[in-house]
Amino acid sequence: MKKLNIVIVGIGGGGSALAPKIARYCQYLKPAATVNITLVDGDSYEESNAKRQLFTRYGNKAAVTVESLTLQFDRVSFTSIAEYLTPDNVDFIIGEDSIVFLCVDNNRSRKVVDDYAHTLKNVVIVCGGNDMTDGNCQIYIRRKGKDVTASICDIHTETANPADKAPYQMSCEEMAAASTPQLFFANDFVSTLMCVVLWQIVEVKDFLDKPPFGEVYFDMLKVRAEPVVRNPVAKAAKVDRKKGKKGKKPTAKKGR
Amino acid sequence: MAAKKYSEQELLGKTKLGLRDVLKELGLEFDNAKSNEEIIKMILTAQKSGGGHNVDNDPDGDEEDNTAGNVTITCGGSTGVFQVVGKSIAYCRKEFTASHNIARDSEALLNGTKMADENHILKDEDYLEFVKKSGDKL
Numbered sequence: 463m464k465k466l467n468i469v470i471v472g473i474g475g476g477g478s479a480l481a482p483k484i485a486r487y488c489q490y491l492k493p494a495a496t497v498n499i500t501l502v503d504g505d506s507y508e509e510s511n512a513k514r515q516l517f518t519r520y521g522n523k524a525a526v527t528v529e530s531l532t533l534q535f536d537r538v539s540f541t542s543i544a545e546y547l548t549p550d551n552v553d554f555i556i557g558e559d560s561i562v563f564l565c566v567d568n569n570r571s572r573k574v575v576d577d578y579a580h581t582l583k584n585v586v587i588v589c590g591g592n593d594m595t596d597g598n599c600q601i602y603i604r605r606k607g608k609d610v611t612a613s614i615c616d617i618h619t620e621t622a623n624p625a626d627k628a629p630y631q632m633s634c635e636e637m638a639a640a641s642t643p644q645l646f647f648a649n650d651f652v653s654t655l656m657c658v659v660l661w662q663i664v665e666v667k668d669f670l671d672k673p674p675f676g677e678v679y680f681d682m683l684k685v686r687a688e689p690v691v692r693n694p695v696a697k698a699a700k701v702d703r704k705k706g707k708k709g710k711k712p713t714a715k716k717g718r
Numbered sequence: 719m720a721a722k723k724y725s726e727q728e729l730l731g732k733t734k735l736g737l738r739d740v741l742k743e744l745g746l747e748f749d750n751a752k753s754n755e756e757i758i759k760m761i762l763t764a765q766k767s768g769g770g771h772n773v774d775n776d777p778d779g780d781e782e783d784n785t786a787g788n789v790t791i792t793c794g795g796s797t798g799v800f801q802v803v804g805k806s807i808a809y810c811r812k813e814f815t816a817s818h819n820i821a822r823d824s825e826a827l828l829n830g831t832k833m834a835d836e837n838h839i840l841k842d843e844d845y846l847e848f849v850k851k852s853g854d855k856l
Contacts, residue, residue, distance in 0.1 A: 592856055593853050596794060596795060598852055600852070617849060618852050619825065642854075649856060652856060679794040681795025684796065688792060692830070693830050
């Protein structure tokens with residue numbers, strides 16, 4: 463691949479573990495490729511995050527991580543967007559031919575991305591999630607306007623009908639209450655599975671046309687990872703292209 | 719141990735309660751809204767597909783074994799191949815709940831297709847998945 467347009471949404475436990483791995487891989491790609499990595503998060507690092515999240519100073523998660531990665535990986539171009547992903551800015555954040563890594567902790571944001579992805583011709587969504595000791599990584603591929611795999615919401619009804627709220631819909635008190643204990647290793651396990659997907663996209667011939675799996679589950683107690691095939695589900699177009707959208711575009715800050 | 723195979727005549731002589739016990743033997747779910755005739759039809763179909771074994775009428779054991787073969791059952795990181803051909807999805811859900819950590823509300827996918835009818839009888843080389851919910855966090 464000559465050009466990679468990578469978007470990482472959510473730079474918390476999973477995203478902060480994922481971003482350096484992906485940046486390192488892209489830095490040393492052979493043959494070299496033009497790589498743009500956009501990091502998106504409206505939240506800020508604080509002391510309570512230190513147990514699971516990788517950061518060098520307090521501040522906006524996307525901006526702080528881009529600052530750190532820019533110093534380490536000079537062949538990669540980084541951009542930070544210090545906002546939460548919402549239905550109003552999703553079309554600005556995710557473009558055609560993007561590879562999107564969804565590292566969010568709520569089904570509502572996953573659904574926003576899944577719905578929007580249906581309007582694109584070529585896009586890959588890699589969606590991670592974990593509980594305490596297990597989790598999963600889903601892959602949704604669209605090529606030439608058609609689903610190659612089932613979408614995130616096709617299989618997972620809890621994502622299709624989210625009962626939770628996205629961060630942009632929550633007050634500070636609600637966000638604090640929504641916080642549940644997690645294990646760094648579970649976050650890291652998911653991020654590694656997501657890296658495996660990127661590696662297969664770049665290195666394995668025909669992966670995007672004939673992926674051998676559409677979801678991978680892992681269980682740290684059983685020390686297992688289990689791939690599952692996710693064939694596309696026949697359906698009518700779910701979402702029309704957004705027309706004449708209003709609202710302020712988010713501010714992107716270039717890392718270099 | 720394989721379940722006994724019943725003739726239509728035997729089933730017609732049973733009460734609804736008796737039919738419920740037969741369904742249980744076959745690993746099928748009982749639905750009180752169904753009539754005796756519907757339940758009998760369900761049992762006969764299940765037996766024909768391989769559920770149950772005719773111990774009474776096949777003393778030599780030379781009847782074709784419709785329960786031969788394997789089914790892959792998976793849920794999250796747990797997977798395995800099991801001899802449950804002729805059994806229903808509902809039976810597998812119940813039988814593998816503990817070992818595969820199957821949630822009560824998880825959807826069943828048979829060979830990649832969502833299955834609303836959990837009385838569906840499994841065949842050789844079927845791939846049965848109980849969809850584990852996505853991890854909430856990251």
